[in-house]
Amino acid sequence: MHPKALLDSCSELLKQVLRFDHPADMVLSRYFREFRLGPRERATIAETIYGVLRKKNLYAYLAQHGSGPPERRLAILGFTSDREYLSSALTDQELDWLQRCDQVLPEDLMELHRHNLPQWLVDPLKEQLGADFWPLVESLNAPAGLDMRVNTLKDKRADVQKELLKVGLKTTATPYSPWGLRLADKSQLGKLDAFTRGAIEVQDEGSQLLALLVDAKRGEMVVDFCAGAGGKTLAIGAAMRNTGRLYAFDTSAHRLEALKPRLARSGLSNVHPVAIAHERDDRIKRLAGKIDRVLVDSPCSGLGTLRRNPDLKWRQNPKAIEELTAKQTAILQSAARLLKPGGRLVYATCSILREENEAIAEAFSLANPGFTLMEAGPILTHMGVEHADTLVRGPYLRLWPYLHQTDGFFAAVWQKEL
Numbered sequence: 232m233h234p235k236a237l238l239d240s241c242s243e244l245l246k247q248v249l250r251f252d253h254p255a256d257m258v259l260s261r262y263f264r265e266f267r268l269g270p271r272e273r274a275t276i277a278e279t280i281y282g283v284l285r286k287k288n289l290y291a292y293l294a295q296h297g298s299g300p301p302e303r304r305l306a307i308l309g310f311t312s313d314r315e316y317l318s319s320a321l322t323d324q325e326l327d328w329l330q331r332c333d334q335v336l337p338e339d340l341m342e343l344h345r346h347n348l349p350q351w352l353v354d355p356l357k358e359q360l361g362a363d364f365w366p367l368v369e370s371l372n373a374p375a376g377l378d379m380r381v382n383t384l385k386d387k388r389a390d391v392q393k394e395l396l397k398v399g400l401k402t403t404a405t406p407y408s409p410w411g412l413r414l415a416d417k418s419q420l421g422k423l424d425a426f427t428r429g430a431i432e433v434q435d436e437g438s439q440l441l442a443l444l445v446d447a448k449r450g451e452m453v454v455d456f457c458a459g460a461g462g463k464t465l466a467i468g469a470a471m472r473n474t475g476r477l478y479a480f481d482t483s484a485h486r487l488e489a490l491k492p493r494l495a496r497s498g499l500s501n502v503h504p505v506a507i508a509h510e511r512d513d514r515i516k517r518l519a520g521k522i523d524r525v526l527v528d529s530p531c532s533g534l535g536t537l538r539r540n541p542d543l544k545w546r547q548n549p550k551a552i553e554e555l556t557a558k559q560t561a562i563l564q565s566a567a568r569l570l571k572p573g574g575r576l577v578y579a580t581c582s583i584l585r586e587e588n589e590a591i592a593e594a595f596s597l598a599n600p601g602f603t604l605m606e607a608g609p610i611l612t613h614m615g616v617e618h619a620d621t622l623v624r625g626p627y628l629r630l631w632p633y634l635h636q637t638d639g640f641f642a643a644v645w646q647k648e649l
């Protein structure tokens with residue numbers, strides 16, 4: 232594709248994405264389904280769009296001084312291909328403006344143009360993190376790597392690693408999860424034999440650690456309350472060695488549908504997907520007091536995944552967070568009723584906000600004296616996770632991209648009294 236056409240595609244897509252009517256990945260997949268492009272062109276377009284979303288404050292500021300349609304100026308600033316290739320698509324005026332942009336020094340910029348966050352997010356993050364605010368910002372504005380979980384029901388991690396190396400994919404064992412492999416470069420895994428036979432699934436190391444906290448055992452009754460497309464369900468089902476009964480609940484039948492082909496690949500037959508109407512559904516009431524372990528991977532702002540979904544920081548707002556926290560409280564309270572005496576409850580999010588994490592857990596502990604908060608660190612150590620003490624803040628699991636190279640995750644664990 233000629234660089235001029237590629238830049239035009241980026242500008243057109245930015246116009247749609249920056250309306251924030253739909254998630255950016257949805258807009259991109261629709262575009263790629265409509266226009267058949269090569270893998271390099273798709274990568275350039277996607278990275279340019281994500282690059283602009285990551286640095287929207289800065290680019291909008293620099294774009295004020297250029298000429299031509301604003302989306303084109305943003306696309307030029309975020310364009311990920313090499314400068315020579317880009318230059319061949321630009322007018323002399325644009326080249327001149329771009330050169331002036333290159334000369335702007337970070338120390339001359341206002342804070343808002345350096346952190347590229349909406350102000351409502353800056354204050355709570357600074358309060359929570361102090362001097363670590365800037366390392367966090369830097370990590371959130373960088374693209375994420377690609378982690379996989381090895382399905383230990385089918386293969387050993389070391390064997391899969393050797394198999395992938397034979398087809399030219401160099402991986403390293405993830406430092407914390409005993410199930411994980413990390414790819415140095417992003418690759419398409421869908422056609423690999425290891426993928427089609429269910430030996431690997433794409434899953435962030437942080438998500439793997441959440442499934443490890445459940446510590447589901449052979450023969451148990453387990454509920455994944457917000458199973459979605461089943462990322463954690465598959466990990467828990469394999470940990471149960473395909474025995475017992477694992478219910479995968481979700482209010483979205485559509486998301487549960489996406490679990491089915493993954494289940495077929497995984498070889499698991501202990502998983503029972505159930506679409507529920509809401510968290511007080513009658514089907515849940517029938518299971519009250521019968522379940523050994525419950526994972527609540529709660530709907531949340533997703534702000535821990537900004538490396539992969541940078542549009543979320545522009546799509547979320549304080550009102551939406553408030554609504555989410557009410558939902559999180561209600562779901563956790565309902566899910567807790569499922570547990571047997573002595574059972575384990577895990578509440579998790581992929582948010583970095585205290586409101587969706589510690590605040591929900593603290594309120595639950597206060598309202599439910601029959602549940603004892605457990606220390607996440609020793610549980611993870613018991614599960615074979617090295618350096619688990621570096622993954623926690625107090626009793627809670629707290630993962631950060633700048634510290635752990637995972638998405639941002641939170642988890643709290645309770646035991647119901649005997």
Ligand SMILES: C[S@@+](CC[C@H](N)C(=O)[O-])C[C@H]1O[C@@H](n2cnc3c(N)ncnc32)[C@H](O)[C@@H]1O
Nearest residue numbers: 457458459461462463481482483510528529530
């Ligand atoms: C964070 S996502 C789950 C991701 C999934 N566990 C995974 O590992 O891929 C949260 C899920 O909660 C579901 N959800 C929202 N409200 C719910 C409710 N009241 N009860 C159960 N699930 C709900 C959403 O449909 C969404 O799939």
